[in-house]
Amino acid sequence: LGLFPYSGYVKRKFHTSLLDLYIERQDIPRMLVLVDEVTSDDSEMPNFEWYASIHHLAGDTARESDLVQRQQRQYDLSIKSKGIDRLGIRVFDSSVFRPIGHTALLDVYVKAHKLGIIQCNQLVLLGGKENFANPALVEYFDQYVSRVVGDDPCRELRKFLNPIEERLSVVKCGPGGSEVLKLSQFVSKVNIEWEASGQKCLLRLSDMHRKEGYKILKSMGIPDDGWFCGLHVREGKDFLRDVRDADIQTYKLAIEEIRRRGGWIIRLGNSQMTRLSMDHVIDLPYTIYNSDWFNVFVFAEGKFLVGTGSGPLAVPHCFGKGLAISNWGPLRETACTSDDILLPKHYYLRSENRMLTPEERFSERFGYLESRSALRNLGIEVLDNSPEELRELVIEMFNKLDKHSTAEHSMCPIQSEFNDLALSSGIYPSRIASVYRGLPVR
Template sequence: MSKPQAFYPFFQVGRIGEIAMRIPKARNLYPESEYDLTILLPDTQIPTANQAVIDILCRGVRVKHVASEQEARAMHQQAKAEDPRAVWVDPDPAANYVEYLNRFHDQPRSYFASLGREDVEKGWRLREKLGMPRNARIVTCHVREAGYLDHKADMSYHGYRNADIQNFFYALIYLIKRGYWVVRLGDRSMRPLSDFPNHLIDAPFHPEYEPFFDPYFIASSDFYLGMLSGPNTLAGAFGVPQLLTNVPLSCASEENEGDMMIPKKYYSHQLGRMLTYEEILMSPILDFNRLYLYQESEIEVIENASTEIFAAVWEMESRLNDRYPFRDEAELSHARVKQIQKKAHLWRQHTLTPDHYPHYPFMASYLLKGRLSHEFIRMHPGYLGHDFPRIAWGFHPRVEGLPARLEAFHRERMQTSL
């Protein structure tokens, strides 16, 4: 029996992130083993779209270019008249994300993007032009800056997601000294890099740059280092391990085993201190996705310092090469993180209503497979919570133990079973 047809309308083709988020999710939700999937794209060229990414992610499925949604709907209706099983896929990315996460948080995905043989051979020729050996170990890096969207007044609310490339310099120099080639991705609105060794390729400003740089070098990476943005979404589509820095906790993208993240820090001017992980996850702050919400709540979102990024890069590179010395300790802190995430997950399940948009009745990080950097936790002993007094409850409750100093919390916690 033939497979039912599925039509996925993707009319708002834009930057890499939109392409790499939507097409792979559609291909996982409607796998080739079960559906005859058609991706419907606009029939006009989108200037901001990376055609190389589209070509690679659409390879293996049918693609049709349509002039309007009406034309696409007509195609679906004709298919449905011939076979009532024909499916029109909801184009809403939030709805697809909910379905995707619910389905794949506890089972493997059916689709990962991959390079074809011609891509690999083209990549070898590109490496030759760059003076890069075929067997070079690569880390791709992308640091989100304001420049690309600065001219769009309606996008200024994204400012809390940006960071300074200078805070990555120590980490990049460390990787180069370890023998890696670093390919920095982005666009020409970013600050050019200077005075770096030859093993750093500043792709947007390189004379050999072409759109193929992005999918080829990301797919060829030992890991991706950087921010939540288009390139990181593409790394997730290829299944490349990611070290995500400066992560706002309202976002979650560490979806693959081996992914790691360090969050931005949240300083409350009302309380006069940093907020803990649990305080953020168990409050409306978790859904803040506009700069003014932080400002009105007197919360300052602080980007990662160079030492935090350097420590996390050391941890990531050590883990990938099976020489990270604190694995047992890290499993204890990871268990504590999952406890906090589970609490937030249950809270959201029982408090969010359908009028909450996007309606995510779950804690995404709890369902995803990545982890917080243990080195970040070691640098911030109080981040996973405060130690409260131990109380013996009865008719006459009494204090059995006073809270430990915040600085001692990490050491005390590591000596007890979670």
């Protein structure tokens, strides 16, 4: 009898352990069956959003939407009973916004607030800067958000404000949160309206960081008149998101193109990433110069960032810098601006011996999938960008920065098709790399 009050907790722990086992075995069908069993009724389930993300990553957007809506109903009841809907605040918890890419999303929320896309009196961040992966980036947002620090105050506020904390599944917009958007749709809407308003980027590198950053560049061997590009290639071990990963060795031609033009490459990441031994290439995590503020310096001062689908891609936008986005998978998950060029991976349909069309790539069935296993179960082989494609992407990015003619870009039928499909999906109409569209870039 003494165990009875904890039966729900014990059951959840058991299901979590079993789910971890299925994830380790990469057994997607059993994962989905277990998630459906756990969420079969409307009892209060603290991990609803996490379970919804499992369906999202497996491509079952209908079940994902159902779980998100059920959790939101629970939150709405709690919000009404506590009366916290009248506070007029948007709350960002460090437990959710700790990763650098999530922290950088504050840029989008601040812009949305300024544009009136989200309506509130104040943006509130829970957690000291030490609770975030990049404390220096958090400090850059202090001019726009209020921050509550201290373990005890944050712990108590989390209990009270949990129902209105921002999450990464959907965002409530408009009067009274009447419009509910997926995160990628929200980011796209904000980027489109921000550019239309003609406003500039929110963040500027501090004078101190700029001065100290260039001192470090000199210590690294980069001359006073030298320049660099950032590079981040995801090498993860999460099979539910492994479409985001790429082989750093395939980027050597792109790196050589930057070097040929006189540039240096500063590679961002962690100490588990594969080392590169190339002239003019600095593997930052393996140096004494790796720090939170110097990472921000690289994002803000590099000509552009060559990257894959990972959190660091969100940071250069905060400082108005562009991205050469490579090896991208789910087209409904893009979050681009007019400063970027997007080079997607290729999806090969084995049964019909062809590549998926843009329309198929934007469909509900394929548009969100980030797992090679899930795509393989649908008969799709994911083909990474070739070294030659990656080099062409970099060449086109330089041409764009040099403001070379891009008339063929805007007139290309495939680009027009991408634009139409993106806008109809609520996604920013990204510029698609010419090499993906079969156009010359030189």
